[in-house]
Amino acid sequence: MQTEAYMNLFLGLAFAPLLGGIINRIKAAFAGRTGQPLLQQYYDMYKNIRKGAVYSRTTSWLFRAGPIVGLASVLIALALVPVNGSTAPLAFTGDLILFAYALGLMRFFTVLAALDTGSSFEGMGASREVFFSALAEPALLLGLATVARRAGTLSLSELLAATSVTSPELVLVLAALGIVFLCENARIPFDDPNTHLELTMIHEVMVLDHSGPDFAFIQYGAALKVWVLGSVIVGLILPVAGGKFLLLNSAALLGCMFMLAVIVGIIESTMARLRLLRVPQLLVAAGALSLFAFILSMR
Amino acid sequence: MGSVLETTMMLLILSDMALLGLSRLRTCIAVASFQGMLLGVFTLLAHEQALTPRIFLIAAVSFILKGFVFPQLLRRSIREASAQNEMDPYVGYSMSVMAGMAMFGAALWLGEQLPLTLAAGMHLVIPAALTTVLTGLFLIIARKNALSQCLGFIILENGIYAIGIVSVVEISVLVEIGILLDAAVAVVVMGVAIFHINRQFDHLDTDQLDSLKG
Numbered sequence: 001m002q003t004e005a006y007m008n009l010f011l012g013l014a015f016a017p018l019l020g021g022i023i024n025r026i027k028a029a030f031a032g033r034t035g036q037p038l039l040q041q042y043y044d045m046y047k048n049i050r051k052g053a054v055y056s057r058t059t060s061w062l063f064r065a066g067p068i069v070g071l072a073s074v075l076i077a078l079a080l081v082p083v084n085g086s087t088a089p090l091a092f093t094g095d096l097i098l099f100a101y102a103l104g105l106m107r108f109f110t111v112l113a114a115l116d117t118g119s120s121f122e123g124m125g126a127s128r129e130v131f132f133s134a135l136a137e138p139a140l141l142l143g144l145a146t147v148a149r150r151a152g153t154l155s156l157s158e159l160l161a162a163t164s165v166t167s168p169e170l171v172l173v174l175a176a177l178g179i180v181f182l183c184e185n186a187r188i189p190f191d192d193p194n195t196h197l198e199l200t201m202i203h204e205v206m207v208l209d210h211s212g213p214d215f216a217f218i219q220y221g222a223a224l225k226v227w228v229l230g231s232v233i234v235g236l237i238l239p240v241a242g243g244k245f246l247l248l249n250s251a252a253l254l255g256c257m258f259m260l261a262v263i264v265g266i267i268e269s270t271m272a273r274l275r276l277l278r279v280p281q282l283l284v285a286a287g288a289l290s291l292f293a294f295i296l297s298m299r
Numbered sequence: 300m301g302s303v304l305e306t307t308m309m310l311l312i313l314s315d316m317a318l319l320g321l322s323r324l325r326t327c328i329a330v331a332s333f334q335g336m337l338l339g340v341f342t343l344l345a346h347e348q349a350l351t352p353r354i355f356l357i358a359a360v361s362f363i364l365k366g367f368v369f370p371q372l373l374r375r376s377i378r379e380a381s382a383q384n385e386m387d388p389y390v391g392y393s394m395s396v397m398a399g400m401a402m403f404g405a406a407l408w409l410g411e412q413l414p415l416t417l418a419a420g421m422h423l424v425i426p427a428a429l430t431t432v433l434t435g436l437f438l439i440i441a442r443k444n445a446l447s448q449c450l451g452f453i454i455l456e457n458g459i460y461a462i463g464i465v466s467v468v469e470i471s472v473l474v475e476i477g478i479l480l481d482a483a484v485a486v487v488v489m490g491v492a493i494f495h496i497n498r499q500f501d502h503l504d505t506d507q508l509d510s511l512k513g
Contacts, residue, residue, distance in 0.1 A: 284393040
């Protein structure tokens with residue numbers, strides 16, 4: 001029972017940085033390069049955590065709190081998402097709202113820390129992040145509400161267990177959540193995680209002033225966020241094999257997460273980043289898909 | 300089969316939303332063409348219990364007219380008028396999509412008010428068709444470009460056609476095909492009008508027709 005509940009937590013903590021490695025490897029393969037090692041993100045974090053942090057004198061405690069609160073909130077979100085068919089450690093009725101806003105809290109503190117530096121550059125990134133996430137949030141919440149209504153439960157654990165792709169509505173929700181997944185994790189077509197060009201950056205620009213262990217926390221938090229949102233999407237797709245087949249379910253989750261990373265890698269290799277003006281349109285489209293699915297589920 | 304019909308209707312609504320949200324004229328024409336083909340298939344699906352040659356004829360004519368002839372005429376108009384490839388909206392694209400969702404909500408409500416008796420599994424048809432009608436009207440009102448107004452007219456006709464297919468039990472082939480041909484003539488006439496507007500003013504912005512003194 002205990003291992004069952006904590007399975008996704010373990011998997012996420014252990015394998016989340018690996019997803020970034022897979023994405024980079026796929027992109028490298030598309031470009032005809034060998035690419036960095038699969039475990040590069042682990043090396044980066046290990047390197048950063050051994051270093052000391054540098055703090056600007058203009059910053060306050062908010063700047064130091066940012067990475068810690070960010071990592072803590074994404075851990076809470078992770079503790080709400082179970083392996084398909086089991087119950088997450090923190091599961092309760094209505095936890096999908098906490099799920100959405102734990103991610104919201106993470107973003108809020110990243111933004112506060114960015115603004116705290118007083119750098120106009122980071123302020124610009126913060127402004128974009130808040131704008132886009134304000135558009136992505138309705139899409140996420142309406143999508144989850146649709147699934148919750150179909151499954152008749154407000155708990156993420158029961159909800160993931162109760163749904164698998166059976167209706168056209170769920171396909172709409174999955175499309176919307178996929179767009180939100182890419183946006184929230186600052187991947188192409190919303191943001192290019194590799195570029196350090198000030199005109200286009202969103203997420204990377206906000207964390208420029210963090211260093212050492214703080215930056216390691218941010219990297220780990222970002223990797224976990226990919227895992228958290230990804231495992232919700234995977235949980236919605238995968239049919240459940242009952243509580244007894246924990247290993248099977250976990251293996252399926254892990255396999256699907258790697259598949260998701262491969263898909264993200266393919267998207268990043270074949271698509272260009274959207275013009276900044278186009279991004280809100282795509283997010284509104286995602287919101288419209290969610291709303292459409294929600295109206296359909298209301299009937 | 301009910302769910303296939305339902306999926307068709309969802310695709311119809313999604314294509315409406317795409318028309319509202321897309322900015323490229325040529326892409327919109329492609330979507331309209333897809334919608335036309337969808338309606339042809341829908342004609343067969345809606346009458347699958349009683350497939351008569353009459354139904355086949357209506358389906359085939361609408362499939363070909365809406366899916367290929369109208370889009371081709373529109374594309375020719377673009378080419379001849381060498382129009383720019385933008386829709387020129389009064390209402391922005393994101394706003395249009397939101398308006399589209401509102402129209403869908405209104406259509407759902409309106410569909411419940413209408414005293415129509417439909418077969419099981421068809422409850423989404425009337426809302427979807429009404430949404431299509433409203434989308435067509437919206438495109439006519441909210442876009443400046445004369446070509447997108449013509450496109451709006453075709454979409455409007457698509458919606459009326461979908462309502463006609465399910466609500467009238469025995470449509471005469473003659474009436475149905477007559478309507479389709481009317482639409483075809485209208486598209487041709489609009490094409491000519493567009494050509495002349497373009498030649499007179501060097502653009503397709505209907506807003507500037509206001510400056511004409513009568």
